[in-house]
Amino acid sequence: VITGGKREGSSPPDLVVVGSVALDDIHTPWEHRRSVLGGSATYAALAAAPFCRTGLVGVVGEDFPEEARVLLQERGVDTRGLESRPGRTFHWEGRYEANMEDRTTLCTELNVFADFQPELPPEYRDAPYVFLANIAPALQLQVLDQLPEASFVAADTMDLWIRTTADDLAAVLGRVDLLTLNESEARLLTGERSLRRAAARIRERGPGMVLVKKGESGSVLFAPDRILFIPAYPLEEVRDPTGAGDSFAGAMMGELASRRDRETEAVWRAAITGSSVASFAVEEFGAEYVGRLDREAIERRRAELLAMICV
């Protein structure tokens, strides 16, 4: 059992993150990279770890590079929940359009994820904050079942689950406090074109808060009592948008967990931190870059973002 130098192995994580851990092939109109460290849980855990004790739940195959595991541990991510199994690591291959927002999945190989049955280390059981990163809703539910002390749960999802596993997703919605999804997914899930209406429909199905992600146009937090904007940092160059949303949510949940806060305003403030981390995430390929960001850089950009809205 290795838990990373900075964290005590015996205390429960402040935040448990479950999702995919992957090796990605990424095509942009200008570059192509193979076997890049990726996966929703990888990005989210690496983004959260500077803020709180973060426990990762996922599975990797025999091809998962030792450096990646070391990176997670050096970052302080608790990897007791990261199972190693015979076979190959989950693999995703995608191509981004020239606008660097639309993308096409070229290939998805589930590999060791195909029959993953998450079983959480007993030490995770008391974790109060949970982020169910993008993964089959049935797996999100299985993880949630093992976290009886969860007091604030956020979940992400994607078009695939909206289309193919609507019932499981409905069960997830009924059990989470915050759903994050992008604008086209919000429309797909509800049939509403207006994001305000879409968020209202989603909130009726469970989550008190909905965070609608709009890529380079920032995001909008729909809470019971109010609507709050989170700007995206205007970059000179985006190299690889993969993992932006996961990094955003990871940092946001990490900050919230560290404060044990769940009020609307705290969620908004943490989302500004998430936006800062997401803006770094897209400047380079792969999750390593997120895993090496220091809090000072995150805080500087966060202050810049705040100065763009709070004059």
Next chain:
Amino acid sequence: VITGGKREGSSPPDLVVVGSVALDDIHTPWEHRRSVLGGSATYAALAAAPFCRTGLVGVVGEDFPEEARVLLQERGVDTRGLESRPGRTFHWEGRYEANMEDRTTLCTELNVFADFQPELPPEYRDAPYVFLANIAPALQLQVLDQLPEASFVAADTMDLWIRTTADDLAAVLGRVDLLTLNESEARLLTGERSLRRAAARIRERGPGMVLVKKGESGSVLFAPDRILFIPAYPLEEVRDPTGAGDSFAGAMMGELASRRDRETEAVWRAAITGSSVASFAVEEFGAEYVGRLDREAIERRRAELLAMICV
């Protein structure tokens, strides 16, 4: 000479607005309206008039409805610069896609605009604020030549002028303080995908400030010293996006002109007012609705917008 009840006919306008005055046919996926009051200058002047003495420069034909002229005057718009000529009023017909952002121009009939040579009333000559709404850059320049006291000039443009009259547009850029344009136009004008880079390229060509409009995702003000976000009000329903940008710019320039301010922060604050007015503009077809908005409603929504960013 009729100048509207609320304004003195003899004093120069605080703000001169030039652009198109039109009768539009508008198709949305759900509705179709004929002969709706439109035009960039119509929306902008009606949006500006509650804030300052607003002088309109444009041309209409014999078919221009008397009610529309009355509406402008009741709103306090100075219509001494609105010429009436034999022939038909400028006509635009367009169809919006289901996303209510992309649109196709089905028909443009210049009519009386074809040989319009704006000649400003002498009383307009000392106006300090100018908004060159969307119209051929050559006409924008002609109007600017007649406003020697202009101390703050904003201009809007569109893809057509970027593609067809690049030299005239370059001359406009060299003479304005603020350029407003949408994100695809910013990219077309500069060849830069990053809006931050695009704004920097545009600023090198003249305007100290660039406001990039992103429709329902709000807008971004790129100023010499900083970048500022302006959220868009999240609506339950958009009925007709026509005129949103013109209403935005008109209200923004109206508020700036009334304060005789041109500092970055004042422009941002005025842009929040612009965003408020634009959000009303898209709730109904045609410019009449903008012409009937009262300042209290505008101020209420403006306060709501501020509460969405300044927590």
